Amino acid sequence: MLSDDAAAPAGAETVAAAAPLTAAGVSHTDAQQGTTDAGEALRARIMQQAENQHDQADDAMRSAAEEAAVKKAAEEAAAQQRQAERKADAEAAAKKKKEREAREAKALAERRAKLAKSYALPTSSYTITSHFGVAGSMWSSGHHTGLDFAAPTGTPLKAVHTGTVKEAGWAGAYGYRTVLELSDGTEVWYCHQSSMNVSAGQKVSTGDVIGRVGATGNVTGPHLHMEVHTAGGSTVDPLAWLQSKGLNP
Ligand SMILES: [Zn+2]
Structure with missing residues (x-):
C-alpha cells in the first residue's frame, strides 16, 4: 500500500x-x-x-x-x-x-x-435315381430304404471305409448283397450286385473293390442300392451319412 x-x-x-x-x-x-x-x-x-x-x-x-x-x-x-x-x-x-x-x-x-481321405464314394460314373425315404409301392416297406446309384453293370463297387465284411451272398429282393460293417457298428449294404469280390469275415480298406454293379433281385435296371444301418439297427439316409463323412455324392 x-x-x-x-x-x-x-x-x-x-x-x-x-x-x-x-x-x-x-x-x-x-x-x-x-x-x-x-x-x-x-x-x-x-x-x-x-x-x-x-x-x-x-x-x-x-x-x-x-x-x-x-x-x-x-x-x-x-x-x-x-x-x-x-x-x-x-x-x-x-x-x-x-x-x-x-x-x-x-x-x-x-x-x-x-x-x-478316409471315406470313399461306393461307386463312380453313376446317376442318383432314387433318394432315401421316397414313398412307392415297389418297395415292400412302402418307402425307399436306401440310395440308388444307377450305373452300367460291371461298374466297380468300393468299400466306403475300412471295415469287415459281415455278409456276402444272396438276399432275395436285394439280389447279391454285401454287408460291410465298420468299427463303430455301422453297416453299409451293397445290393443288386452282378458279382461279389469278397467273403464274410474279410477285412477291407477304404476304396477296395468289393463287387460290381448289377441288376439282381427286385430291380428294373442295373444300379447299386446302398443302405446305411446304424449300430442300433435304424436305417438312415445314405446321402446325409456320406455327406457327414465329407463326401458329396
Ligand atoms: Zn434302391
Missing part, C-alpha cells in the same frame, strides 16, 4: 494518518483542511472499495464461467474418449469374431478333407 498517495487504494492506516485523532490544538483552517482531506480519502476509499468489489464480482463471474467451460470441455473430452473406446472395443470384437470364423471354417475344411 502506498499510504502517502491519495489516488492509491486507501487502507485504514491512510485514513487514520490523514484524519486528526482529535480537534484539540488544531486551527480552524487546519481542521477544515484535515476534514476536507479526510473526506477526500474516505470518498476515494469507498470508490476504491466499490471498484474492488466490482472487480471481484467480475472476477468471480469470469472464473465461474471459465470453470464451467473447462468442466464442459472435460466432459466432452471424456464422452469422446468413451465413444472412441466403445468403437475400438466393437472393432476389436468384430475382428476377433472374423478371425474365429475363419479358424472354424479352416478347421471344418481340414476335417472334411481328412474324412474324405
Whole structure:
C-alpha cells in the first residue's frame, strides 16, 4: 500500500494518518483542511472499495464461467474418449469374431478333407435315381430304404471305409448283397450286385473293390442300392451319412 498517495487504494492506516485523532490544538483552517482531506480519502476509499468489489464480482463471474467451460470441455473430452473406446472395443470384437470364423471354417475344411481321405464314394460314373425315404409301392416297406446309384453293370463297387465284411451272398429282393460293417457298428449294404469280390469275415480298406454293379433281385435296371444301418439297427439316409463323412455324392 502506498499510504502517502491519495489516488492509491486507501487502507485504514491512510485514513487514520490523514484524519486528526482529535480537534484539540488544531486551527480552524487546519481542521477544515484535515476534514476536507479526510473526506477526500474516505470518498476515494469507498470508490476504491466499490471498484474492488466490482472487480471481484467480475472476477468471480469470469472464473465461474471459465470453470464451467473447462468442466464442459472435460466432459466432452471424456464422452469422446468413451465413444472412441466403445468403437475400438466393437472393432476389436468384430475382428476377433472374423478371425474365429475363419479358424472354424479352416478347421471344418481340414476335417472334411481328412474324412474324405478316409471315406470313399461306393461307386463312380453313376446317376442318383432314387433318394432315401421316397414313398412307392415297389418297395415292400412302402418307402425307399436306401440310395440308388444307377450305373452300367460291371461298374466297380468300393468299400466306403475300412471295415469287415459281415455278409456276402444272396438276399432275395436285394439280389447279391454285401454287408460291410465298420468299427463303430455301422453297416453299409451293397445290393443288386452282378458279382461279389469278397467273403464274410474279410477285412477291407477304404476304396477296395468289393463287387460290381448289377441288376439282381427286385430291380428294373442295373444300379447299386446302398443302405446305411446304424449300430442300433435304424436305417438312415445314405446321402446325409456320406455327406457327414465329407463326401458329396
Ligand atoms: Zn434302391
